Amino acid sequence: MARIAGSSGPRTEEAIRRAGLSLITTHGYAAMSLRQLAAMVGIQQGSLYNYFRNKQEFLFDLIRSHMQDLHAALEQALLPEGSAAERLTRFVEFHVAYHIERSQEVFICYSELRSLEPENLTAVVAMRRDYERRLSDILEAGRESGEFRLADVRMATLAILAMLSGICNWYRPDGRLSKEAVSRTFTGMVLALAQGGADPAALPQPANLNRLAARRQ
Amino acid sequence: MARIAGSSGPRTEEAIRRAGLSLITTHGYAAMSLRQLAAMVGIQQGSLYNYFRNKQEFLFDLIRSHMQDLHAALEQALLPEGSAAERLTRFVEFHVAYHIERSQEVFICYSELRSLEPENLTAVVAMRRDYERRLSDILEAGRESGEFRLADVRMATLAILAMLSGICNWYRPDGRLSKEAVSRTFTGMVLALAQGGADPAALPQPANLNRLAARRQ
DNA sequence: GTCTATAGTGAGATAGAC
DNA sequence: GTCTATCTCACTATAGAC
Structure with missing residues (x-):
């Protein structure tokens, strides 16, 4: 160095x-x-x-430029149409890939919001809302079409983002798991979550399993 | 004050x-x-x-005593037996309630690990592993009994914990959602995730839904 | 147990030579 | 654009009176 x-x-x-x-x-x-x-x-x-002019400006530059990259990349990755499940799959694949590829930036964007001065924070939060909305829209579309069974789209949005963003806390390039395995597994889990069929009461006992299956047909 | x-x-x-x-x-x-x-x-x-003797000791005391409380409370809440779905439901209900009730402590336990000196960090990480294991065990039991369909228990554990722990980032007691609503919704989402049935390819079309239902019986 | 006062350190930021 | 030198300030931690 x-x-x-x-x-x-x-x-x-x-x-x-x-x-x-x-x-x-x-x-x-x-x-x-x-x-x-x-x-x-x-x-x-x-x-x-x-x-940079001062330490705060340095942080803000890091965060803002990353958020811009993220938005631009997402724009490329999103499907303009297709089933909600397809669009959700694409969103998760993108999200996972990006979080693995640029885990430091992503982590900072979550953890250092508190360190931004109010004015800077406002700008970043607005960009963040915009991003969350992309996911909300997909979930909402799926709920309306009946593809997804979601009790609450807002909570599902937050749950999915938390779950995906958590990846940058534990993923290690030299670890047990390949990017592809992570992407595949998380896509599966998110789809399962969205497609639901899980009334807490409905599934534990085999008897209820049958009822559920019948209802689905 | x-x-x-x-x-x-x-x-x-x-x-x-x-x-x-x-x-x-x-x-x-x-x-x-x-x-x-x-x-x-x-x-x-x-x-x-x-x-306290110094600032670091103050942080460590906060974190350690909270981790101890968490373990003690979890011990009370866990079911000694029952189906995996029942045990998972109980775990999630506990986790959500605790994270809502004591969101500050929980948040700090995640975000300030980096601020612990090595020796202190080691102690906390061990307690944390122990906690994660409670969830892993439930998921593993469910996978073996066939109640759950999980591609990877370790990733599912991390995904579920991230999703639940995210709650303390956005839950507000005076907000739109009651504790009960959050608990119910997240229980549902976690069960859906665990019970799976989500091969990305399998579920978008109704035709596949039928196959899935048939297989389950 | 609390106060006041202060030691000692390391921080962010600036000035001016090269 | 980089360096050296330095200003100013806030911080953690300690000492000793009440």
Whole structure:
């Protein structure tokens, strides 16, 4: 990480970005000092101010630019039409892939909202709402068409997003599971959740299982 | 919050606890200053050191004592026997109730693990593993008995816990939803997820629904 | 148990030479 | 664009009177 002379520019910018992501993910924004950050990049602490006006602006830039990337990528991935199950599958596949690919950014976007100053927070929350809505719309469409059985679309939205976003807390590229296995499994679980058929009372006993099956036909 | 004279003792201790929970939830451990904490309690900053040796110990006490409470409460709530669906239902009901009742502690236990020093972290992670295992065992039992259809018990465990723990990020006592409604809805979603029947390919069309129902009988 | 006062440290941010 | 040097401030933690 050390550096030789008075060089660089855009290379430094990218290095600061990556080091910042790493440090904030590990220790949190408040606990990360600019001295640490500079050391990791291999420059002096004062030099950082050629790249941002202050620490808060650095955080906001990280979060905002990531949210923009996320939106742009989602736009590409969403199906314009198709059954709700197909659209939901596509959404989950995208979400999982993105969360695995860019887990640090994603994690920070959830965990460091509290560290944003009010004005900056407002901007980010608006983008976030927009994203949640994409999922809500799919669930709502499925509920109306009868493909999905959901007691509450809002809660289902939050539940699914929490479940998917949790992936970036435990997924490790060198772990037991491949990206594909995770994607497949979560797609299955989310679809099962959405398609429901689970009245808590309905399924435990075999007798009830029969009733349910009959109702479905 | 202000106080009158040189009084108190255990009352102060409880006040510090509550103020700490609130501040850490809102701003995070690293961003909370002991001056803030003292001000919220209505004492001077130096007086805090009658209640802990340093800031880290305060955090660790909060987290550890909460984990102990959680384990004790879970012990009471778990069913010793019954079908996997019944046991899972009970687990979810407990989990939701607890997360709603003590959302600050729960949130901190997830979000401030990073702020624990290595030794303290080790202790907490062990307790956490133990808790996850309670859920894994239920899912595994259900998978073996054929009640549940799960591609991967470990991922299902993590998915369910993430989904449930997410509740403390958005639930508001004065909001649209009652505790009971949340509990019922999440129980339903978790059971649906566990009981599966969701090969991504299998369920969109009604034709496949029939096959599924037939197989279940 | 609480207060006031302060030691000692490390933080974010700025100034000016190269 | 980077460096060195430094300002200013807030923080954790301690000491000692009441």
